[in-house]
Structures are given as structure tokens and as C-alpha cells.
Amino acid sequence: MTQYSVKQLAKIAGVSIRTLHLYDQMGLLKPSTRTEAGYRLYGDQQLFRLQQILFYRELDFALKEICDILDDPDFDLVKALKSHKVALNNRKERIATLLVTIDNTINNLKKGNKMLKPEELYEGLPKEKAEAYRNEAIEKYGSETVEKSENQLRKLSKEQIALLTNEQKEIQAQLFAMKYIDYRDSQVQKQISKHYEITRKFWGTHGSSDPQAEAYAGLGQLYVQDERFTLIDDKPQPEFALFLSKALKYYSETRLK
Amino acid sequence: MTQYSVKQLAKIAGVSIRTLHLYDQMGLLKPSTRTEAGYRLYGDQQLFRLQQILFYRELDFALKEICDILDDPDFDLVKALKSHKVALNNRKERIATLLVTIDNTINNLKKGNKMLKPEELYEGLPKEKAEAYRNEAIEKYGSETVEKSENQLRKLSKEQIALLTNEQKEIQAQLFAMKYIDYRDSQVQKQISKHYEITRKFWGTHGSSDPQAEAYAGLGQLYVQDERFTLIDDKPQPEFALFLSKALKYYSETRLK
DNA sequence: CATAATCCATAACGTAAGGTTAGAGTCAAG
DNA sequence: CTTGACTCTAACCTTACGTTATGGATTATG
Numbered sequence: 001m002t003q004y005s006v007k008q009l010a011k012i013a014g015v016s017i018r019t020l021h022l023y024d025q026m027g028l029l030k031p032s033t034r035t036e037a038g039y040r041l042y043g044d045q046q047l048f049r050l051q052q053i054l055f056y057r058e059l060d061f062a063l064k065e066i067c068d069i070l071d072d073p074d075f076d077l078v079k080a081l082k083s084h085k086v087a088l089n090n091r092k093e094r095i096a097t098l099l100v101t102i103d104n105t106i107n108n109l110k111k112g113n114k115m116l117k118p119e120e121l122y123e124g125l126p127k128e129k130a131e132a133y134r135n136e137a138i139e140k141y142g143s144e145t146v147e148k149s150e151n152q153l154r155k156l157s158k159e160q161i162a163l164l165t166n167e168q169k170e171i172q173a174q175l176f177a178m179k180y181i182d183y184r185d186s187q188v189q190k191q192i193s194k195h196y197e198i199t200r201k202f203w204g205t206h207g208s209s210d211p212q213a214e215a216y217a218g219l220g221q222l223y224v225q226d227e228r229f230t231l232i233d234d235k236p237q238p239e240f241a242l243f244l245s246k247a248l249k250y251y252s253e254t255r256l257k
Numbered sequence: 258m259t260q261y262s263v264k265q266l267a268k269i270a271g272v273s274i275r276t277l278h279l280y281d282q283m284g285l286l287k288p289s290t291r292t293e294a295g296y297r298l299y300g301d302q303q304l305f306r307l308q309q310i311l312f313y314r315e316l317d318f319a320l321k322e323i324c325d326i327l328d329d330p331d332f333d334l335v336k337a338l339k340s341h342k343v344a345l346n347n348r349k350e351r352i353a354t355l356l357v358t359i360d361n362t363i364n365n366l367k368k369g370n371k372m373l374k375p376e377e378l379y380e381g382l383p384k385e386k387a388e389a390y391r392n393e394a395i396e397k398y399g400s401e402t403v404e405k406s407e408n409q410l411r412k413l414s415k416e417q418i419a420l421l422t423n424e425q426k427e428i429q430a431q432l433f434a435m436k437y438i439d440y441r442d443s444q445v446q447k448q449i450s451k452h453y454e455i456t457r458k459f460w461g462t463h464g465s466s467d468p469q470a471e472a473y474a475g476l477g478q479l480y481v482q483d484e485r486f487t488l489i490d491d492k493p494q495p496e497f498a499l500f501l502s503k504a505l506k507y508y509s510e511t512r513l514k
Numbered sequence: 515c516a517t518a519a520t521c522c523a524t525a526a527c528g529t530a531a532g533g534t535t536a537g538a539g540t541c542a543a544g
Numbered sequence: 545c546t547t548g549a550c551t552c553t554a555a556c557c558t559t560a561c562g563t564t565a566t567g568g569a570t571t572a573t574g
Contacts, residue, residue: 005521005522006521006522006523007521007522011439012439012442013439014439014440014441014442016561016562017522018560018561018562018563019560019561021523021524021561022560022561035522035569036569037522037523037568037569037570038522038523038524038568038569039521039522039523039569039570040522040523051496052496055496055499057560058355058499059355059358059359060355062559062560063559063560064559077366078363078366081359081362081363081366082363084359085356085359085360085363088352088355088356088359089356091348091352092349092352092353092356095345095348095349095352096349098315098316098317098345099342099345099346099349101316102316102338102341102342102345103342105338106335106338106339106342109334109335109338182268182269182270182271183271184271185269185271239308239309239312242312242315262550262551263550263551263552264549264550264551273532273533274551275531275532275533275534276531276532278532278552278553279531279532292540292551294539294540294541294551294552295539295540295551295552295553296540296541296550296551296552297551297552319530319531320530320531321530
């Protein structure tokens with residue numbers, strides 16, 4: 001049975017000595033024994049436990065949770081993993097939104113906020129352009145995301161989009177004028193609910209109510225991804241897009257269930 | 258010109274009073290003026306500035322960075338956004354890996370570590386199974402990720418995989434026996450370099466050297482995603498897979514450039 | 515065997531971005 | 545004139561360690 005000093009264990013495990021001290025102090029990993037002088041000595045069992053600790057740490061579990069996982073025999077690991085998965089998925093989604101917003105912001109800065117020609121916007125794009133746009137989008141955000149948005153879009157015919165955006169433009173302008181700050185604000189959410197009602201009319205109530213909430217939240221993603229939806233005075237507004245997407249998500253989560 | 262108290266500003270901005278105190282203290286957002294009694298009063302300019310602050314905060318910038326962004330007129334915003342994008346992309350990738358690992362771990366726990374039949378593994382899978390597997394994988398990880406892995410895989414013919422895995426099995430077994438702890442350990446990296454040499458033989462040096470490093474790191478992802486690559490005694494080892502993927506990435510980053 | 519070089523221990527402070535009291539002063543309304 | 549709502553500063557709590565600081569223990573070398 002091998003014995004390891006703090007330094008040895010730290011080295012083979014790739015953690016700092018301080019980390020081992022900390023884990024000892026909080027009861028996560030106690031040395032198997034101490035020398036007369038109080039030196040920590042770890043055995044193979046401790047090495048194995050450390051290996052497990054590092055695995056769960058790598059999965060972004062908090063140290064206290066790891067404590068429970070390893071020490072409580074009744075701990076429902078599958079449940080913990082699943083809820084952890086949900087949290088990670090949320091982070092992932094959030095990061096994806098941020099990445100798109102950053103791209104749009106960079107684009108705006110580069111173009112010096114150059115105005116886009118209105119005729120490029122809501123009429124059928126020239127096919128090559130549309131194709132190029134799609135490919136670029138896939139390149140940047142992955143086909144998964146793009147396809148999801150496209151499904152969103154396909155629910156709306158061209159004319160519907162034209163009508164929709166005219167009515168929505170007003171609401172968006174009002175929201176924009178509100179100095180878009182807190183997406184949970186009741187005034188903001190009131191406007192969003194109008195927005196939702198208009199949107200719903202054009203989705204032609206497809207019967208099932210559950211996908212609607214999701215689709216509406218997904219619309220926010222579309223706003224972030226496609227600058228054409230958040231033009232104010234023909235200028236793209238990434239900050240506003242980010243705000244709107246959060247407002248829609250919040251609305252769909254709180255009001256629509 | 259409207260004036261806001263801390264509470265009012267906090268409410269319309271959706272932040273806590275403490276946050277405003279903090280921003281004041283660190284010079285990120287000073288009130289426009291103070292009353293005789295020392296109460297903070299904010300104007301519209303401050304509201305606008307707060308709006309910008311929250312935008313960058315939402316993009317996960319540190320408060321100090323936001324300070325620079327807003328106060329330094331020479332600040333290279335595009336550059337900052339780009340490097341920030343790289344960081345976010347790394348986080349995203351990491352989270353994706355963790356999600357797959359969690360899935361595999363859950364699967365293992367559910368199956369009670371049931372053995373997989375060896376004939377299911379490296380021989381051509383029955384078509385339906387392969388299709389089902391692929392669809393499931395797309396469902397879980399997105400078509401982007403799956404296609405990337407498939408491109409990895411397509412570089413190897415069936416026979417090559419068979420040979421490859423036989424030779425690699427040995428190395429992996431040795432790595433496994435090393436109590437897979439620190440992927441940066443020189444002994445570990447030595448084994449990885451052997452692993453790399455073997456792998457490289459079968460990739461038949463496609464000329465360009467840059468994609469090789471990336472492809473090799475991508476192989477680690479494949480290990481994580483497909484349990485069949487990290488079977489030890491016919492049992493999937495998600496922890497070991499995670500370890501290996503990090504070791505490969507580290508190797509490709511430090512040794513291959 | 516003395517001494518220098520490591521190694522180890524505990525302790526305490528610092529980090530980011532606030533949350534959470536605590537104690538005390540300020541303001542408008544009843 | 546007191547109540548209640550609001551404000552101020554100050555100080556400690558959080559995570560998961562990193563970073564000294566100080567002093568004792570062990571080992572290597574001359």
C-alpha cells in the first residue's frame with residue numbers, strides 16, 4: 001500500500017497543495033493518517049476518491065454537492081446528473097445567444113452602422129444571397145440552430161411576415177422608446193403581451209398549446225440571429241435584440257407556461 | 258431632465274440597490290449629483306450608461322473591462338469582442354463535452370454497467386441500429402457536432418479502425434492502469450504521443466499539418482461521444498473518456514501546435 | 515554534526531460581484 | 545411628533561481556491 005505526501009499526491013493528481021488542504025479541511029478528502037509531526041499521508045483509497053472528486057468537479061458540480069454524492073449512499077445520482085444537465089443546457093443556450101449578439105455587434109461596428117437598403121429586407125432575397133446568408137449562419141451557429149429558426153419562420157408566409165412586422169414595428173418602437181432596461185418590467189411585459197397576441201393571430205392557433213410557448217420564446221432567438229427583425233430607423237440594434245429575446249423568453253415562461 | 262433615486266433607478270433597471278452602490282464605489286456609474294443628506298441622484302445620462310453597462314455585463318464582460326470599454330475612447334472594442342468570443346466559444350465547447358459525458362454516465366448508471374456484446378462494437382453495425390444511433394446522437398448533440406465527428410471517422414476505413422483500436426487498446430489500457438489522474442503528467446503524455454504516432458500512421462499524412470492537430474484533438478471529442486472507443490473490459494468508462502479527451506487536447510495544443 | 519535546502523503545517527488575506535444584515539440618519543404623511 | 549419608507553456607510557458572507565507569512569520537521573551536503 002503506497003503512501004503519498006501532499007506534494008506527491010498533488011503532483012500525480014494535478015492539483016495544488018492548497019486544494020488538498022482545503023478538501024481536508026472541509027471533509028471532502030481526509031488523509032488516511034498523519035505522521036507524528038502532523039504531516040498528511042494519503043493512501044490508494046484517497047487517490048481513488050480524489051479521482052472521483054475531480055471527475056465531478058470537471059462536470060462543474062460544487063464541492064458540497066460532490067461531498068453529498070460521495071458520502072451519502074442514498075444520494076440520487078441520476079437525478080442530480082439530470083438536473084445538472086438542465087443547468088448546463090441553459091448555460092449553453094445563453095452562451096450561444098451571446099455569441100450571436102457579439103457577432104452582430106462586431107458587424108455593426110465594422111459597418112460603421114451603415115444603413116441597410118430597405119429593399120434588401122422583407123422582400124424575397126435574391127436566391128444567392130439567401131443561400132449565402134444561410135450558409136454563413138450555419139457556419140457560425142451550427143445547422144441545428146439554423147434549422148430550428150427556419151422551422152419557426154416557415155410557419156409564417158411572406159405576406160404574413162410583412163403584415164406582422166408592420167404591426168409589430170409599432171410595438172417594438174414603443175419598447176425601444178422605453179429605454180429598454182428591465183425585461184421583467186410590467187410596462188414592458190404589457191407590450192410584449194400585445195406583441196404576443198398579434199403574433200398568435202398569424203400562427204393560426206395550431207391546436208396544441210405547449211409548442212406555442214416554446215415557439216414564442218424561440219422567436220426571441222430569431223430576433224437575435226437575424227438583424228432584420230430589430231431594425232430601428234433602418235439600423236440594426238443588437239443590444240435591443242438581446243433585450244427583446246430575454247423579454248420574450250421571460251414572457252413565455254411566466255405567462256404562457 | 259428626470260432625476261432618479263437609487264431605488265427608482267434600481268427598479269427600472271432591474272438591478273439591486275447594492276449593485277448601484279457598488280458601481281458607484283468602483284467608479285463605473287457615479288450619480289450625477291447628491292442631495293445635502295448624501296442621497297444619490299441619477300439623471301438620464303446615467304440611465305443610458307447603465308443600459309450600456311448591463312449590455313456588456315450580459316455578454317459576460319468583467320466590470321473592470323466594462324469600465325475600460327466605456328471610459329477609454331481608444332479602447333479597441335472589436336478586438337475585445339473578438340477575444341471575448343474566443344473565450345465564450347471555449348466555454349461552449351467545454352459545456353458540450355460535459356453534457357455528453359453526463360449522458361454517458363447516466364446511461365451507464367441506468368444500465369447498471371451491463372456489458373455490451375463485443376460483436377456490436379467494431380464490426381459494421383446493423384443499418385437500422387446505426388441509423389438509430391445517429392439520430393439519437395443528432396437529437397442529443399446537434400447535427401453540427403455529429404457531422405464533425407463523422408468527418409473525423411470517415412478518414413478511417415473500417416479495417417483501419419479495427420487495426421487502430423487493437424494497437425490503441427493496449428495504450429489505452431496502460432493509460433487506464435495509470436489511475437488516469439493528471440492529463441498533463443509527462444508519463445501520460447508520453448503514452449499519448451505513442452498513441453498519436455499510431456494514429457498518424459493511419460491518417461496517411463494528408464500533407465497539410467495544421468488540420469492534423471485539430472483533427473487529433475477532435476478525436477478526443479469522439480472518445481467522449483462514442484462509448485465504444487473507451488471500453489475497458491467491455492465496460493464503458495465515461496470518466497476515462499473525459500480524461501482521454503483532455504489529454505489529447507492538451508497534447509495537440511502543446512506538442513503539435 | 516552543523517547547516518542549508520526542502521518540505522510541511524497553520525493562518526490570514528485577496529479575488530468577483532454582489533447578498534445580507536446592522537446601526538443610524540432623513541424625509542413625507544398622519 | 546411619531547411612524548414608516550427611504551437612504552447612507554460599514555462590515556461580514558459566499559466559491560474555490562492563490563498567495564504570502566511564519567515557524568517547525570526532514571533531508572542533503574560539507
